Amino acid sequence: MQEITADDLTELTGSFKRSMVHLEARDAYGTDTELPHLAKWLAGEPDDFAWLQDWCEKIAAHVNAGRSARRIKIVSEPLSDYQRWAYGAFTPIAEAGEDIHWVPRPRVSTVGIPGNDYYLFDGKRVVFLHYAGTGLNTSFTTTTDREVVEMCSSAFEKVWALSIPHSEYKST
Template sequence: MPSSVPTFAELLDGATQSAVHLEMRDVYGVGSEADDFARWQETGERDTDPASAYWQPWADLVRRTVARGVTVRRARIISEPVSAYIRYEHAGTVVNLGAGEDVRWLPRRQASDLALPGNDFWLIDGRVVRWNHFSGDGASCAGETSQEPSVAKLCADAFDAVWARAVPHHEYKII
């Protein structure tokens, strides 16, 4: 394991072909989202301005990644009925799409027979895995990377299997 884990900006800026992200939790408690999530819970309104302080760094990163010809895809495995957090994510996904990501949703019951890794991950160019670790309450913990070919293959196969079954964002209806 390297002494330092590259940032998401470093990983995506270094991508030459693809960046895929598999999310498998129903609740995240990432500190940088806390205020926006609380506001959404109180008002039902979600920040969907790609130029806002909340979204701009991510939207800019994805735009410049896609502008280089890199495909950016995100798949989310979710329980149904969905959690409040997944409703919040779904409401903001329009920004991901506008920046150039392709996003799909897979109900967890349709993933029961898939072999999946134990943690969320990013896979860059089919060879670099960036594991996303979270505490039990969803707080982001230190990440980890791997360039082991067998680990990259596990993640690529898992992502491809999820992607093949998942519903494109514009077709997925929240339950």
């Protein structure tokens, strides 16, 4: 495993050639970007999601070029406040073309899943996202080790088969 920076990850999300998949398995995150918007939502204030515009434009460009972007969110139900907020925040991302699915945690009880959230780029490179207990990202590591790539690819596809498209998922 090699440690990479957030900038390196940003570059990878902009430069993949065929496909990007992203598996998220935490019930709450605490990213510096998201926390102020989550706080507004918790206070009952509306969000125009302008802060997501760059990501939505990046996704739309990939999809328009024939590349796929898929994401799975494994969630506990009832949803945490973070995931209830995220459901609304992910709607413009889904509208931009990222194929987002949700899966209730009990559905994946028999699926072997890596211990960290990850991205898989073009079926060749995995980037693991490491978090503190608070949900703040602490680091990123990457590998092109074929066994690890295959494990992540297989886990993603097994979870995908059990998941529910964003537009059909009824958040609880």
